[in-house]
Amino acid sequence: MKLECMSSGDARGLPRSGDGLISGSAYLWLFLGAILVRFYYSYQSIANPLFDSVLLDAGMYEKWANEIAGGKWLWDRIGVHTPVYPYFPALLKIAFGPNRAVIRSVQIVMGASAAVLMGKTAERLWSRKVGLLTAALIAADWMLIIQDSEEYSETFAIFFQALTLWLLLCRDARVTTYFCAGLSFALSAGARPNLLLCLPVVVGWVAWRFRRDDTQLAAHLVASSLGFALVFAPIFLRNHYLSGAWILRSLSSWNFYAAVEPTFEGILQPKQGIQYDTYMRQPIRQGFRSQAEVERYWSDRTHQIIRERPGMVLVYLLKRCFVFLNMREWSQYDFDAAAYRAYSPLLSLPWPHAGLVVPMGLSGLVLCGQRGKGRWCLAAYTVAGAVSVVLLKASSRYRLPAIVLLCAFTAAAFVHLAGLAREQRWRGFFWALCCVGLFGLLSWPDWLHLNQRQESRHWFEIGLWKSKLGRWDEAMQAYRKSAGEFPWDADSPYRLGLILIERGDEKAARPWFEKHSSGNRNFPKR
Numbered sequence: 001m002k003l004e005c006m007s008s009g010d011a012r013g014l015p016r017s018g019d020g021l022i023s024g025s026a027y028l029w030l031f032l033g034a035i036l037v038r039f040y041y042s043y044q045s046i047a048n049p050l051f052d053s054v055l056l057d058a059g060m061y062e063k064w065a066n067e068i069a070g071g072k073w074l075w076d077r078i079g080v081h082t083p084v085y086p087y088f089p090a091l092l093k094i095a096f097g098p099n100r101a102v103i104r105s106v107q108i109v110m111g112a113s114a115a116v117l118m119g120k121t122a123e124r125l126w127s128r129k130v131g132l133l134t135a136a137l138i139a140a141d142w143m144l145i146i147q148d149s150e151e152y153s154e155t156f157a158i159f160f161q162a163l164t165l166w167l168l169l170c171r172d173a174r175v176t177t178y179f180c181a182g183l184s185f186a187l188s189a190g191a192r193p194n195l196l197l198c199l200p201v202v203v204g205w206v207a208w209r210f211r212r213d214d215t216q217l218a219a220h221l222v223a224s225s226l227g228f229a230l231v232f233a234p235i236f237l238r239n240h241y242l243s244g245a246w247i248l249r250s251l252s253s254w255n256f257y258a259a260v261e262p263t264f265e266g267i268l269q270p271k272q273g274i275q276y277d278t279y280m281r282q283p284i285r286q287g288f289r290s291q292a293e294v295e296r297y298w299s300d301r302t303h304q305i306i307r308e309r310p311g312m313v314l315v316y317l318l319k320r321c322f323v324f325l326n327m328r329e330w331s332q333y334d335f336d337a338a339a340y341r342a343y344s345p346l347l348s349l350p351w352p353h354a355g356l357v358v359p360m361g362l363s364g365l366v367l368c369g370q371r372g373k374g375r376w377c378l379a380a381y382t383v384a385g386a387v388s389v390v391l392l393k394a395s396s397r398y399r400l401p402a403i404v405l406l407c408a409f410t411a412a413a414f415v416h417l418a419g420l421a422r423e424q425r426w427r428g429f430f431w432a433l434c435c436v437g438l439f440g441l442l443s444w445p446d447w448l449h450l451n452q453r454q455e456s457r458h459w460f461e462i463g464l465w466k467s468k469l470g471r472w473d474e475a476m477q478a479y480r481k482s483a484g485e486f487p488w489d490a491d492s493p494y495r496l497g498l499i500l501i502e503r504g505d506e507k508a509a510r511p512w513f514e515k516h517s518s519g520n521r522n523f524p525k526r
Contacts, residue, residue: 324402
């Protein structure tokens with residue numbers, strides 16, 4: 001069986017003009033269904049104490065967005081995030097007021113739109129069946145459903161990633177289309193900078209498509225570059241003004257260092273708090289003060305480890321590959337995806353995610369990624385996106401942009417298998433199943449024992465949020481639950497003791513401070 005592009009494009013996989021975004025009732029129903037499921041999940045998640053919270057990254061985005069909405073349009077320090085995503089909630093706050101329900105609603109629509117965009121792209125490259133199944137897989141992915149209601153940058157990045165691919169692979173060859181594609185890619189990569197690794201694929205596609213006409217090639221490269229520069233040039237210029245160096249964001253080199261530092265075993269990160277702060281003080285102790293000097297410090301440390309222990313670095317890279325492929329959601333910080341999912345009876349159903357998409361998607365890359373330059377472009381973009389995740393943080397929400405791309409190849413693999421079975425081509429069907437089984441062996445077993453490495457403490461984060469709101473009794477209750485669930489949790493007893501000290505009950509606080517010391521000693525060995 002051949003998975004051709006059918007009538008959707010020409011024999012070389014080039015896009016054809018005149019294609020609407022939601023053409024036909026099937027995509028419209030999938031779009032509406034995706035929105036309905038996400039809003040219903042939001043309704044059921046009211047019981048989740050953290051559903052309306054903003055912690056760590058979300059808290060940073062929220063603070064920055066509030067500053068922008070308050071009239072401070074330019075930042076005065078280089079943060080660990082780019083300003084691309086914070087401007088998005090800030091504009092919504094300016095237009096509709098400081099209402100998180102508005103941000104959540106807009107992101108839900110963006111998440112449903114991304115499903116349709118990827119579906120239409122897959123339809124152009126393979127067939128309508130593949131396109132509809134791709135849209136359905138993205139619309140029903142339980143991790144995406146959760147993330148679309150959270151104030152993180154993933155939904156924003158995924159929407160503009162899907163829009164970029166739709167513009168490049170499905171729309172006409174107008175210069176304005178490529179300007180919009182460059183702008184869309186910049187917004188996606190600006191929200192998740194690791195996706196910049198996909199930039200050579202975008203440039204390569206433009207170069208290949210207009211390779212026979214130098215004038216058209218130059219015009220389209222300039223147009224897409226202008227769209228890209230419209231986002232990144234102001235960021236680099238402002239950061240250069242603040243630091244004297246061409247920096248996209250702070251601690252970029254720290255992320256690479258953390259990926260190769262032997263203490264972290266290639267996959268772990270220092271816990272937020274005392275352990276993290278200890279590392280952040282290292283360059284200061286060496287006399288480095290400016291952000292440019294700090295970036296250079298961590299970059300030099302990274303290069304030193306790679307030079308001295310290249311074999312170990314390769315082992316760590318392999319470990320991160322297994323984290324990326326693992327069907328489990330593993331979070332080290334604030335976001336316990338399993339806990340969020342448990343608050344929604346709807347989402348507790350067996351919705352698709354990595355356990356299905358990773359083995360089937362990788363099989364689709366092998367079995368169905370050829371026959372057409374458009375497919376090669378999507379395959380290269382998918383691989384580059386996956387590599388960009390593996391190089392840094394390969395788990396939880398960080399791998400979602402790559403999971404969305406794999407959904408197209410998952411759908412193609414399903415249609416391919418169904419076609420082989422229908423035509424009774426059992427030998428090909430058997431080898432295709434073997435391919436799925438092989439990738440399943442990489443995804444389904446918990447090779448790195450991630451279940452035992454879980455460090456995300458849902459009740460501790462509830463305690464932090466309740467403390468921030470001044471609900472001290474609820475915070476104490478949450479800290480007690482976290483201390484009981486994680487014997488190594490030294491933070492919860494410490495914060496509980498602080499609350500008791502503030503209330504003047506030093507006698508009751510003393511046992512919790514002792515438990516805090518005990519927790520520090522009993523923290524799991526790395």
